[in-house]
Amino acid sequence: MMLERAGTRRTERPQHSRLEELRNAIATLHVKRDRLRIETVAVKNLKQKMDQGMPLEDHDYGDLLQLEKALLTSRHMKLKDLQSAHSLIAGYDLMECNQGKSVCVSLHTAFEGVYVETYNMEVDLTRTVQISRHNIPPYVPLEMIAKQTLQTDFKGFLQTLSLHLNALAGRKQQISLIMELGTVKVIERNQLCNFLILMCKAQEESETVLCTLEYGDLTRYLPTRVTIESENTTLVESQQWRKNRLLLLEFPVHCALLTMRKMGSIA
Amino acid sequence: MDGQAKTILQRIIRKIPNKKLEVTLKSWDRLSTEQLESLDCTQPKWLFLENLISRCGEKRLGLKAVTKLEMVYYIDNPNQGTWQAFQLMEAEDDAVSVSFTQFRERFKANLEEDFRHISIRMKKLEDGAIWIRIAWGDNFRKPNHLKPTYVVHYLQTPYVFFLNFMSKHKPFLYEALFRATRHTSIKEAHLSGRSLTALRDLVMRQYQQVFPTKDRTLKERNGTPLHPNIEKEHAEYAERRHQMACEAFGDGILPKLERAVYKLETRYRGNSSNTLNDKDELFRGVVKFSSSNLLQSFHHCVATGIVEGPVTPLLSSITQKGKNYFVITDKVPGATH
Numbered sequence: 001m002m003l004e005r006a007g008t009r010r011t012e013r014p015q016h017s018r019l020e021e022l023r024n025a026i027a028t029l030h031v032k033r034d035r036l037r038i039e040t041v042a043v044k045n046l047k048q049k050m051d052q053g054m055p056l057e058d059h060d061y062g063d064l065l066q067l068e069k070a071l072l073t074s075r076h077m078k079l080k081d082l083q084s085a086h087s088l089i090a091g092y093d094l095m096e097c098n099q100g101k102s103v104c105v106s107l108h109t110a111f112e113g114v115y116v117e118t119y120n121m122e123v124d125l126t127r128t129v130q131i132s133r134h135n136i137p138p139y140v141p142l143e144m145i146a147k148q149t150l151q152t153d154f155k156g157f158l159q160t161l162s163l164h165l166n167a168l169a170g171r172k173q174q175i176s177l178i179m180e181l182g183t184v185k186v187i188e189r190n191q192l193c194n195f196l197i198l199m200c201k202a203q204e205e206s207e208t209v210l211c212t213l214e215y216g217d218l219t220r221y222l223p224t225r226v227t228i229e230s231e232n233t234t235l236v237e238s239q240q241w242r243k244n245r246l247l248l249l250e251f252p253v254h255c256a257l258l259t260m261r262k263m264g265s266i267a
Numbered sequence: 268m269d270g271q272a273k274t275i276l277q278r279i280i281r282k283i284p285n286k287k288l289e290v291t292l293k294s295w296d297r298l299s300t301e302q303l304e305s306l307d308c309t310q311p312k313w314l315f316l317e318n319l320i321s322r323c324g325e326k327r328l329g330l331k332a333v334t335k336l337e338m339v340y341y342i343d344n345p346n347q348g349t350w351q352a353f354q355l356m357e358a359e360d361d362a363v364s365v366s367f368t369q370f371r372e373r374f375k376a377n378l379e380e381d382f383r384h385i386s387i388r389m390k391k392l393e394d395g396a397i398w399i400r401i402a403w404g405d406n407f408r409k410p411n412h413l414k415p416t417y418v419v420h421y422l423q424t425p426y427v428f429f430l431n432f433m434s435k436h437k438p439f440l441y442e443a444l445f446r447a448t449r450h451t452s453i454k455e456a457h458l459s460g461r462s463l464t465a466l467r468d469l470v471m472r473q474y475q476q477v478f479p480t481k482d483r484t485l486k487e488r489n490g491t492p493l494h495p496n497i498e499k500e501h502a503e504y505a506e507r508r509h510q511m512a513c514e515a516f517g518d519g520i521l522p523k524l525e526r527a528v529y530k531l532e533t534r535y536r537g538n539s540s541n542t543l544n545d546k547d548e549l550f551r552g553v554v555k556f557s558s559s560n561l562l563q564s565f566h567h568c569v570a571t572g573i574v575e576g577p578v579t580p581l582l583s584s585i586t587q588k589g590k591n592y593f594v595i596t597d598k599v600p601g602a603t604h
Contacts, residue, residue, distance in 0.1 A: 097479040104479050120478040133587045135476045139423040141363065188367070191395045192423050195366055218363075 043067060092158050101126050107162050109169035111221070112252075116169040129154065139192045140164055141218070163219040168193060170221030170252070177254035183267045184257055194218060200257070201267040207232045209241075209266070211248060223249060240265055268323055271412055272330040276323075279333075279340050280316050285309065291343065295336045297328055334412055338388055338400045341417060341430075345463035346523075348430050352458040352466050352589075355425040355450035362449040363423060367391050370422060374399070374447035381439050386410040395421050396467075403436055416440070419463065425450065426470050428463060457592040465522035469589040474522050476586075477513035508576065512569035515578035516586055521562040527591045529554040529581065534597055562586065 046064060093106040107119045121134040129150055136142050145164065149157040171193035178184055178198065187210070188197040194215040202209050209230040216224035226248045230236050244265055247256040260266045268276075283291055288308040292298060302322045306315065323332070371389050378385055384404025391397050399418040402410035417430040418440070427444060441453050458466055468474045535550040558564045565582060568574040585591055 095479055106478075106480070120476070122478065133476070135472045135478075137424075138421075138426065138471050139363075190366070190423060191421070192363065195364065214364075216364075 092162070097122070102132060105158065107158070107165055109162075109166045111166070111170040111173045114173075116173060117165075119165055136161075136165070137191070140168060160219070167219050167221045171215060174221065174253045178257065181254065181257055181261075183261070192218070196223075196253070198253075198257075200260075202230070202232075202235060203264050203267055205232065205235070206267070207235060209235070213248065213253065221252065223253075268320060268329055268333075272333045273320065275330075275333050275337060275412055276320065277316055279337055280319065281312060282344075283340065287343075288315070291336075291340060294343070295332075295339050297332050297335070298322055298326065302326075330412060334386070334388060334400065334402070334415075337415070338390065338398065341400075342390070342392070342398055345419075346461055346465075349459055349461065350419075350428050350430050350463045350466055351432065352456040352470055353427045353429065353453055354456045354470075355427060355444065355448055355453050357451040358425065359449040359451070365422060365447070365449055367397065367422060370397065370420075370447045374443050377443040377446045378439060381442075382406075384409050386412065395423075397422060401436075401440075403433075418444075419467075420444070420448070421467075421471070422448075424471065426456070426467075427453070428466060430463075457590040460524050460526070460591065462523045465524055468522040469524075469586065472589075474517045474586075475519040477510070477518050479510075479514065508572055509570050511576045511578060512566045515569065515583040516562050516566040521560070521566060523559075523563075524561040524585070524591055525557060525559065527556045527561060527582075527585055528593070530592075530594045532594060532596045561591075 046067070093108075095104045095106075097104050102122055102124045105121045105123060107121070109116045109118070119134070119136050121136065122132045124130045124132045131142075131146060131150070134142070141164070142161070145157065145160050149160060175186060175189060175193060175196065178186060183201065185199045186196065187199050189195065196213040196215075198211045198213070200209050200211065201207070207230055209228060212225075212227040212229070213223040214225040214227075215222075226245050228236050228241055228245055235241060240263075244256070244260050247259055250256075251259070257266070280288070285308050289303070292303060292306070302325070306318055306322065308315065310318070323329075374389070375387050378387060378401070382404060383406045386400075386402040386404075388400040389397060397420045399420070401416045401418065402412045403414075403416070404410035414431065414433075416432050416436065419428040419430075420426070429440075432440075444453065445451055456470065458469065460466055531552040531554065532549050534547075562585065565574075565585075569576060569578055580587075581593070581595075584593065
């Protein structure tokens with residue numbers, strides 16, 4: 001009987017200390033809860049004062065700084081995330097599809113402030129970055145651009161492709177704008193719109209002049225080489241036509257032709 | 268007019284329906300207006316042909332003019348026979364800047380080097396297509412105009428389409444194409460069919476493709492008016508199916524394919540204790556889909572719910588990859604090549 005009672009007293013002691021631990025924990029949590037309650041009330045009061053436009057007292061400023069700091073930090077983090085996502089997709093219209101296994105990119109093209117065409121591309125992201133389908137015309141060197149940058153620099157790839165497509169749209173638009181002029185005839189053109197032969201009538205002697213424009217750089221909508229030919233070689237070498245040649249090199253074709261017409265070079 | 272020319276003329280006139288005779292002869296641009304007016308297109312064909320031959324005789328039109336007429340006919344009616352698509356590979360740096368004049372000169376020069384007797388006719392159309400008609404001869408025989416090969420190529424793209432292409436002429440034709448377009452190899456595109464326009468639209472992606480977009484403005488067309496409650500529940504479901512069909516096969520007027528062939532080189536996988544299971548050999552089979560308009564049929568199946576989505580990549584590869592012949596092996600769970 002004595003042994004038993006001794007035994008029970010020994011098991012009671014660990015239980016007793018455990019109880020003490022728990023009681024202490026409760027006390028600490030109570031203190032924390034009370035502190036948080038006071039802080040919440042203070043912030044609420046501060047907010048109320050700010051909403052109602054009442055003057056703030058000295059002790060309010062401490063709380064205000066805390067609040068502002070917290071707000072700023074969270075906003076900063078959110079903006080940082082947005083910025084990294086935006087730079088990752090180079091600012092293009094990207095849409096997730098196929099439960100995240102692929103993305104669909106929309107590339108818009110514009111020339112002189114007018115939207116021209118939109119191209120789409122679906123990129124598979126499962127193992128390597130691969131283009132699964134697209135509606136980009138086959139004369140745009142998509143495979144070559146993809147070979148250079150698709151795996152290593154997605155943003156660079158999109159930017160190069162966009163340059164090509166926008167330049168193509170620009171060259172195409174220029175040709176249709178030339179046809180609107182009426183007096184200049186397009187003799188030869190090709191699908192990439194990088195080779196153009198125009199026939200115009202020189203104003204003074206009604207002689208035909210042939211202008212050949214070659215666009216060596218596919219990312220630009222201005223030509224890299226312009227050749228002027230005519231039966232009348234003196235006309236070609238005249239200062240006026242030398243200026244015209246420079247106009248064709250520096251301005252979009254339809255603008256250059258319009259200027260030439262206004263200056264009286266062509267009909 | 269010699270016998271060969273007459274045979275060719277007869278063949279063409281027989282094929283053209285009466286209504287189109289006048290238009291075709293006008294675009295031929297070889298007969299004068301009076302002569303054209305004197306011909307009666309409602310006559311039976313054999314009589315019309317006789318009159319036509321005598322008109323041609325008046326103008327001394329011979330084989331050369333008749334071959335032009337044949338080409339005009341094919342250009343206006345490109346969707347007959349069996350066209351095969353090929354793709355040029357390994358372009359040189361200056362492939363992009365080849366002009367039509369350069370192409371024509373190099374192509375002709377190359378073939379005329381190899382063949383003493385050959386007849387080549389070339390025409391460039393508004394849309395950039397170059398049509399080539401080749402009548403093959405050899406060192407001893409004159410060109411056979413009854414079996415010409417037609418080649419259509421779009422400059423600055425790697426695509427070439429052949430009609431009536433004989434294997435013995437392949438190496439020469441390939442070589443001429445390589446020199447003229449500045450490429451160094453060619454491969455079969457595994458796409459063939461009756462309609463040249465369909466093949467072209469598929470490889471050059473000129474049909475209306477549908478991509479997933481944020482704002483789905485596609486609405487179900489031909490919605491039969493039903494009970495409003497059924498419509499309300501049904502609308503979203505139907506729209507989703509329609510979107511799925513359009514993403515897989517396109518929207519609007521689809522390229523007209525007649526068949527798709529899947530050649531199986533896989534192992535038989537079944538769970539019954541068949542003797543087929545034990546064999547290590549490949550289970551060879553061919554699955555063929557035929558239709559007067561295959562893509563339209565597939566689209567309809569998916570859009571109306573006859574076939575459950577999502578669309579298997581085996582079928583959507585037809586439009587995605589622009590092919591209608593696939594070899595399926597075990598390694599890749601889908602179409603190879």
